[in-house]
Amino acid sequence: MVLISAIAAISLMAVITLICIMKRKAGGPSPIDEMEGRDFEQFCAELLRERGFVEVEVTKGSGDYGIDILAEKDGVTYAIQCKRYDTPVGVKAIQEAYAGRDYYDRMVGAVLTNQYFTAPAVEAAKKLKILLWDRGYLDSMMQE
Template sequence: MDQSSIVFISIISAAGLAALVLAAFFVARAWKHRRRSLEMDDMEGHEFEYFCADLLRDKGFLDVEVTRGSGDFGVDILAEKDGVTYAVQCKCYNAPIGIKAVQEIYAGRDYYDRMVGVVMTNQYFTSAAVDAAKKLKILLWDRGYLESMMEELD
């Protein structure tokens, strides 16, 4: 075997090893992301609120505060980012989120004098909830959106 063949084989071997390492990295990252997604499904309501508050902090929100459990007017978290104030309701359910959550955060947003109302959930929203949110200018952060927020942090 001549020198150029040995160099070529070495380059191919190094490229293969690099591809294998890169693939392992992405598989591990996907597994971590999937595990965190499944963990949020097993949380009880108050635990999910703190999970969402931590996620908001990690995404650069400031003054993130979990409200008291009862009498919160449908608002679980108060936060601020880039001069915009948020009122957030968290819903950790095993079924789609309906219009009631949108109505509650709409009222809670105004009660707390916040600029933006958000419903965060580990699920998805019914079409009635989506329609109401558009009309009432409420943001809906569903499972896919939360997963993308978590993915950006990995």
Template sequence: MLDWKLLAGAAGIVAAVVFVIWLIFFCARRIREHLKGRELDAMEGHDFEYFCADLLEDHGFKSVEVTRGSGDYGVDVLAEKEGVTYAVQCKRYDGPVGVKAVQEAYAGRDYYDRMVGAVMTNQYFTEPAVKAAKKLKILLWDRGYLESMMEEEE
């Protein structure tokens, strides 16, 4: 004969275990997200450039190349995706990114004869930088965009 009390107790234990497993995965994901953000902010500038290059490669960009440190004409990464060539300025900052980064990407795009210029950052852009980017047709990839790219990798 079936002992309903024993069965109900077992079902409760199973439900509790499932909840604990779910809680562990939820917390682990939140911790990973937090640590990723801290990793972005802790990198040195040149390390951030290589990080951005790797992130682009992970998202289907080809011929990804980090330019030399000095004399790069405002571009840190050169890449290509689906026949479109990119010149990317990488900015690992502690605060908002201003117009100067947009101007560097604009100049570097033309110097390297690329179709698209972009600025990638661990931060966000000032309103003047956003306005300049629209006028100069420069893509702005901010912290939120980078974090969404990082999440897609998982």
């Protein structure tokens, strides 16, 4: 039963990714731009799994100290803040990833979004050493 659920989740992920790519190429809105926050977090978690991340865990939601996904890849641990926004992502998300990285005792903090980042957010991320994974990066992950 668990295997069937896992296969269904992977199949659903493949279909969503294909639809997203086709709609982006056609200039239409992508389904990820219409997802609810928790759905976007689950989508991102599955995408990370497909890209070789292990021990991928979506946090409980409230009281998560600003971190939505915990993961590991090549011995490096990550604390990831997901933002499914309609506008560019600001400094607050960077601050949350910074605080959450330390709270969860992870090596790397990152913000993954369907948008892009404001100039102040980029500056804050440089200063606080937070990875920024914007729409371009997300699209490239979906196309791999």
